[in-house]
Amino acid sequence: MMMRTFDYSFLNNGLLPANLLNLTTNIAELKTMAGVRKTEYMQVFTELEAVAKVQSIKSSNAIEGIVTSDERIAAIVNQNSAPLNHNEAEIAGYRDALNEIHLGYEHIDFRESDILHLHEILMQFTGNGIGGHYKTDDNVILEIDADGKRKVRFRPTPARETPDAMEQLTLGYLDARNDANINQLLLIPCVILDFLCIHPFRDGNGRMSRLLSLLLLYKNGFDAGKYVSFEEQINNYKAYYYEALRQSSIGWESNENTYFPFIENFLSMLYMCYKELDKRFAVVHGKRITKKARIEATVLNSLTPISKAEICQILPDVSPTTVEAVLGAMVRTGSIQRVGSGRMTRYIKA
Incomplete structure (x- = not known):
């Protein structure tokens, strides 16, 4: 052999x-x-x-x-x-x-x-x-x-x-x-x-x-x-x-x-x-990469509506509570809108 x-x-x-x-x-x-x-x-x-x-x-x-x-x-x-x-x-x-x-x-x-x-x-x-x-x-x-x-x-x-x-x-x-x-x-x-x-x-x-x-x-x-x-x-x-x-x-x-x-x-x-x-660093140039900035960038850069769970997957070091708080604030200021409800909730750039 x-x-x-x-x-x-x-x-x-x-x-x-x-x-x-x-x-x-x-x-x-x-x-x-x-x-x-x-x-x-x-x-x-x-x-x-x-x-x-x-x-x-x-x-x-x-x-x-x-x-x-x-x-x-x-x-x-x-x-x-x-x-x-x-x-x-x-x-x-x-x-x-x-x-x-x-x-x-x-x-x-x-x-x-x-x-x-x-x-x-x-x-x-x-x-x-x-x-x-x-x-x-x-x-x-x-x-x-x-x-x-x-x-x-x-x-x-x-x-x-x-x-x-x-x-x-x-x-x-x-x-x-x-x-x-x-x-x-x-x-x-x-x-x-x-x-x-x-x-x-x-x-x-x-x-x-x-x-x-x-x-x-x-x-x-x-x-x-x-x-x-x-x-x-x-x-x-x-x-x-x-x-x-x-x-x-x-x-x-x-x-x-x-x-x-x-x-x-x-x-x-x-x-x-x-x-x-x-x-995980998809952030606008020159902006401080805080957790808040990373969450904002993740939603704003997404071409399709994105769920809280998907954001947590992309940013595994950020807690779900933080993600929720930032999303809430963004909806209130009108920079993103909420689509669907309950488990089907997604977020997209307004």
């Missing part, structure tokens, strides 16, 4: 699809803007970070079917409560691994010792000793077809070849990272796809892939996922994510796969994080 190789030099040959290059340009522009704002409005970013952390922990686990109530998630994330069951123990592990990345990403790298250490943190409450160790048995990725029949969708790297494959993957990444002609934003999703195809752990591969995505993005200065949850975007568009993963893993074991569907999906999710972040 031929060994899978990890060679990312195809990224520097200039023959990349135009849509991918456009996405990287758009992301770079929004990244610059976010950087400028961060120095001015640190407080807003700090509040957004606290909200995004909860969303990330909730969504990354939800993708794997690990769920609990929002109240319990908040209690676990804020460490006010010990996990009560297996699902909550999984969630607490993700919280600690995510914190490790948030606080120390400069010192953590895409090397085996760090990957194993993160996995150990992820599995510390549930892993029965498997945390921090590669799989010892072969695993397969199953899918269930329309008739309810299980079939093998993908056969990851066999257990006995996993340590070698992981070593080659991390070395392949380091090699490509030092190549000035390779765009890091295109490289990161390729490495994450390969990680998912190796599937090096008995449990936690999907969550590890999202933690490692954030790690590599942060290390390259793309930190929108800290303020708008990257994992939540994936969870919201889960079907697209799995389809891109499926397309890019066809022929993987014989080095015949194409990375482009997965790169495009990955960059689209990151782009959405930056767009969301941008939306």
Whole structure:
């Protein structure tokens, strides 16, 4: 059997699809803007970070079917409560691994010792000793077809070849990272796809892939996922994510796969994080970005009638009471009008 190789030099040959290059340009522009704002409005970013952390922990686990109530998630994330069951123990592990990345990403790298250490943190409450160790048995990725029949969708790297494959993957990444002609934003999703195809752990591969995505993005200065949850975007568009993963893993074991569907999906999710972040500052130039100004701008800039709940979603760090007060004042001064009543109430520029 031929060994899978990890060679990312195809990224520097200039023959990349135009849509991918456009996405990287758009992301770079929004990244610059976010950087400028961060120095001015640190407080807003700090509040957004606290909200995004909860969303990330909730969504990354939800993708794997690990769920609990929002109240319990908040209690676990804020460490006010010990996990009560297996699902909550999984969630607490993700919280600690995510914190490790948030606080120390400069010192953590895409090397085996760090990957194993993160996995150990992820599995510390549930892993029965498997945390921090590669799989010892072969695993397969199953899918269930329309008739309810299980079939093998993908056969990851066999257990006995996993340590070698992981070593080659991390070395392949380091090699490509030092190549000035390779765009890091295109490289990161390729490495994450390969990680998912190796599937090096008995449990936690999907969550590890999202933690490692954030790690590599942060290390390259793309930190929108800290303020708008990257994992939540994936969870919201889960079907697209799995389809891109499926397309890019066809022929993987014989080095015949194409990375482009997965790169495009990955960059689209990151782009959405930056767009969301941008939306939260949609304010008239030169105006102080107070919560009041942000609420006013959100309603006035909306092309269609917008509900209180939608405003709360766009501005997660602003309390519903504040939103209500500002909307009331705006209706009274006549700058916006109220449409509908009760639960169907919407607001639009007068």
